[in-house]
Amino acid sequence: MPILFIMPSVITVGVFVYGFISWTGFISFTKWNDVLPNYTLIGFENYRKLFANMRFQIDLRNTLVFTVIFVISCLLIGLLLAIFLDQKIKSEGIFRNLFLLPMAISFVVSGVIWRWLFNPGSIQLGNIGVNQLFEKLGLNFLTCGWYTDPKIGIIAVAIAAIWQFSGYTMALYLAGLRGIPIELREASAIDGADKWQIFYYIISPLLRPITFGAIIILGHISLKIFDLVVAMTGSGPAFSCDVPALFMYDTTFRGNHFAQGASIAIILLLLISLLIIPYLISTFRKEA
Incomplete structure (x- = not known):
């Protein structure tokens, strides 16, 4: 019974949080930089271009x-x-x-x-x-x-x-x-x-x-x-x-460079993780 009660929340979070994060990560490795989807994998090319971009610097x-x-x-x-x-x-x-x-x-x-x-x-x-x-x-x-x-x-x-x-x-x-x-x-x-x-x-x-x-x-x-x-x-x-975040908005929704915008989103996620993960580790250790 307890599992049945929490399953809707687990499924919702799994799809709309971790599922979308995974999808964004996948898009960041593709060539989808136009209106039409293009799922051709190009590795870290979007990230290389991103860090070479003067605006992102x-x-x-x-x-x-x-x-x-x-x-x-x-x-x-x-x-x-x-x-x-x-x-x-x-x-x-x-x-x-x-x-x-x-x-x-x-x-x-x-x-x-x-x-x-x-x-x-x-x-x-x-x-x-x-x-x-x-x-x-x-x-x-x-x-x-x-x-x-x-x-x-x-x-x-x-x-x-x-x-x-x-x-x-x-x-x-x-x-x-x-x-x-x-x-x-x-x-x-x-x-x-x-x-x-x-x-x-x-x-x-x-x-x-x-x-x-x-x-x-x-x-x-x-x-x-x-x-x-x-x-x-x-x-x-x-x-x-x-x-x-503003660069990501302009790149994704104004420039239709979806893969490039996804790479910016992943970089933001990693930067925030540098703060959150040590805090979570410290909290779990204190609870243990």
Whole structure:
């Protein structure tokens, strides 16, 4: 009876997840780069062409820059916000909801909002958005082209993503801080430890599992980012904001190069696996 109950889910996942992954992997080894299917096997030729493609090389660099800035910033900002809320401040619920509110907004909406904010303006209109704020505050040296500048386009996208997910990281860290027994902190204070030593030697080690989990989640989000980039910048000037997922969409559904698009999808799957598999192995070992 238990097997009968779980069989529909097993079959559904097997077909629509692992079956489609296998089909995508097979297509990536074929010559299907036109509207009409062509299942002639050509080995790793699509992958060779992919890594020789200048746009894909730029995408990998953008992904690396975005991931490093996004993950580290979310961890630091989330931890600082969690420590701030853990001080038993007044109206904590208001602040907590305020910090978590961006997470309730979709990436598409966030992209449109930050596209307006980072609009660099023009000669006729002058500075608008964030640049106008800097101008009013006398911080003209901070004004820039944001997503229209090839040098910092991907950083502008990262700022929007950081704004949206810092509150989520804060919630993880706040739950971890509230789960640490107060007796540990009091005992450390009695032994002569100051606040910095308590944080470094007591709190920080106990928060490591949460940090590890947050890195996995944030890294997974950064590797497959798509909708925020599409809504906010697109590929950007000189592909400065381009990412592999957007390249895969253009290649597959606009260029009809299905085998080439499948190879990009498999590369993305492998990159995400580099994060997920170590996490799963660590989890299984702890359970054992």
